[in-house]
Amino acid sequence: MKKVIIVGAGISGMTAGICLQSSGFETEIYEKNPVPGGELSGWRRDGIYIDNCIDWLMCSKKGSTMNDLWYKIGMLEEGLKLYEKDKFFTYKGHGGEITYWRDKERTKKEMLQMAPEDKDAIEKFFENVVRAESMIVPTDKPMDKMGLRDFMKLGDFAKNIPAAQKAYKGLSLKDFANTFHNPVIRNSFLLMHPEETQVFSFIMSYATITSGSGHIPEGGSLAAALRIAKRYKDLGGKLNLNSPVKNVKLNGKTASGIILEDGTEVSADYVICATDANHTFTKLLPAEYMPKKLKKAFDDKEHFSVFSKFHAAFLIDCKTSLPEDTSFWESDGITVWDHEYKDVGVICYDYDPTVAPEGKTVIQMKLFQYADEVDKWFEIAKDREKYEAKKKEVAEKMIDIIAKRCPEAEGKIKVLDAWTPVSYAKNCNAYRGAYMAFVADKNTKTVTTPGVIKQLSNVFLAGQWLMGSGGLPPATAQGKYAAWRICRKEKVECK
Numbered sequence: 426m427k428k429v430i431i432v433g434a435g436i437s438g439m440t441a442g443i444c445l446q447s448s449g450f451e452t453e454i455y456e457k458n459p460v461p462g463g464e465l466s467g468w469r470r471d472g473i474y475i476d477n478c479i480d481w482l483m484c485s486k487k488g489s490t491m492n493d494l495w496y497k498i499g500m501l502e503e504g505l506k507l508y509e510k511d512k513f514f515t516y517k518g519h520g521g522e523i524t525y526w527r528d529k530e531r532t533k534k535e536m537l538q539m540a541p542e543d544k545d546a547i548e549k550f551f552e553n554v555v556r557a558e559s560m561i562v563p564t565d566k567p568m569d570k571m572g573l574r575d576f577m578k579l580g581d582f583a584k585n586i587p588a589a590q591k592a593y594k595g596l597s598l599k600d601f602a603n604t605f606h607n608p609v610i611r612n613s614f615l616l617m618h619p620e621e622t623q624v625f626s627f628i629m630s631y632a633t634i635t636s637g638s639g640h641i642p643e644g645g646s647l648a649a650a651l652r653i654a655k656r657y658k659d660l661g662g663k664l665n666l667n668s669p670v671k672n673v674k675l676n677g678k679t680a681s682g683i684i685l686e687d688g689t690e691v692s693a694d695y696v697i698c699a700t701d702a703n704h705t706f707t708k709l710l711p712a713e714y715m716p717k718k719l720k721k722a723f724d725d726k727e728h729f730s731v732f733s734k735f736h737a738a739f740l741i742d743c744k745t746s747l748p749e750d751t752s753f754w755e756s757d758g759i760t761v762w763d764h765e766y767k768d769v770g771v772i773c774y775d776y777d778p779t780v781a782p783e784g785k786t787v788i789q790m791k792l793f794q795y796a797d798e799v800d801k802w803f804e805i806a807k808d809r810e811k812y813e814a815k816k817k818e819v820a821e822k823m824i825d826i827i828a829k830r831c832p833e834a835e836g837k838i839k840v841l842d843a844w845t846p847v848s849y850a851k852n853c854n855a856y857r858g859a860y861m862a863f864v865a866d867k868n869t870k871t872v873t874t875p876g877v878i879k880q881l882s883n884v885f886l887a888g889q890w891l892m893g894s895g896g897l898p899p900a901t902a903q904g905k906y907a908a909w910r911i912c913r914k915e916k917v918e919c920k
């Protein structure tokens with residue numbers, strides 16, 4: 426039985442492990458953290474659960490191979506309760522309110538009532554939301570190995586997705602928003618994704634919800650990560666936690682295994698690096714082995730940016746009138762590192778009774794952090810006291826916003842935790858604290874890189890950085906693709 430070592434127990438690494446165990450390989454995962462899941466995570470503070478990932482899960486509706494993969498790895502399972510989001514988000518600001526309902530016809534009607542002057546732009550937007558509902562993430566085999574026949578099987582995807590992308594070609598979300606006269610609608614496009622993002626990202630995210638997917642599994646992200654880890658172990662996989670890997674051990678054109686930070690060497694027939702791509706090629710493997718397309722994107726910071734967020738979680742000692750799930754509020758000009766934010770993102774977790782504490786409310790607030798702000802967080806984090814003080818300062822400003830919006834919470838709001846791009850870099854070795862892959866701007870094609878290394882015959886890559894900025898589905902698909910490549914080399918079916 427051939428042995429495969431996987432570095433990283435994020436969703437990508439664990440998916441590779443599950444597929445390989447099912448296909449008859451012996452595998453071991455080495456993970457630096459005490460808990461599996463990587464960015465698919467959550468933790469407790471003062472006994473209260475804080476979720477850190479699934480705001481919506483693409484392909485949660487049955488009927489796609491990605492959905493089958495969710496069930497295979499244990500992200501979803503029969504009997505697991507799924508919270509059906511009735512909206513993508515609500516925005517209250519600029520003197521109005523708009524909700525992107527799951528029911529797109531309702532949203533369209535409300536938009537047309539609010540802004541008859543934007544009729545053409547609104548109709549075009551919904552036409553493309555409908556097209557984007559055909560979005561799927563192929564999982565049978567890597568996309569670079571798909572032939573015409575495989576693409577034909579994708580049905581409407583092959584026709585509708587390029588058409589939706591083309592409809593707004595060369596437009597950033599900011600350009601697109603500016604084509605609307607109504608200030609509420611205009612601003613609502615600039616909240617979920619960075620302004621420089623291609624319009625299609627917003628359309629695709631909303632279409633995930635309108636297509637009948639986008640559910641949130643009960644128990645949130647940590648419960649999902651633990652289910653996946655259990656599935657892997659139940660299949661005989663060996664999960665080594667608290668085991669940071671120093672580098673892959675190379676012997677000419679092959680790897681003979683890995684070396685752990687404590688010096689232990691472990692041998693294997695194959696190695697999969699399911700870690701952040703920058704970490705892989707600055708630490709685990711020689712930098713010059715980075716696939717060209719990836720290197721180009723890392724080097725071209727003007728067109729391929731990354732972002733992260735400042736997050737704070739709050740416990741409110743009463744039930745509030747705050748709406749469940751995701752909203753954006755006017756922020757009265759909260760300023761962080763000289764950047765004034767007009768609006769702030771809020772998630773209220775009341776929708777999940779296993780997470781929301783009895784008689785209390787847990788909410789999170791988030792603010793985008795871009796290049797300069799990320800630099801400032803890394804700089805201040807060199808001094809622990811100053812770093813903690815800065816996080817507290819921002820979180821306390823947020824308390825004022827909550828109290829203003831929700832007077833019944835006044836005096837009852839406590840900061841549970843606050844975290845920054847530095848947290849993601851420290852916990853997951855994430856490049857500049859980013860927790861999504863590159864944001865390709867309006868003039869640039871999304872990066873899709875085959876997870877192979879030209880110079881090495883038995884080392885493969887997995888993880889979100891290989892396939893656009895789509896979060897869990899691309900990361901999971903890439904885990905499957907890495908397993909598929911090894912199965913193919915060994916001439917066994919990838920299960």
Ligand SMILES: Cc1cc2nc3c(=O)[nH]c(=O)nc-3n(C[C@H](O)[C@H](O)[C@H](O)COP(=O)(O)OP(=O)(O)OC[C@H]3O[C@@H](n4cnc5c(N)ncnc54)[C@H](O)[C@@H]3O)c2cc1C
Pocket residue numbers: 432433434435436437438455456457458461462463464465477478479480481482483668669670671699700701704852853854855860861887888889890895896897898900
């Ligand atoms: C706040 C937040 C919200 C999100 N919301 C969504 C959402 O709603 N929907 C969605 O689809 N996606 C969402 N995402 C994105 C999603 O979490 C990621 O795309 C996905 O989890 C990435 O998985 P991965 O396996 O590629 O990488 P990671 O999760 O980063 O896994 C890599 C693993 O490797 C480990 N590792 C790194 N270096 C080493 C080493 N040297 N030795 C051993 N182990 C190592 C890390 O600790 C980590 O466990 C969100 C992410 C965040 C943070």
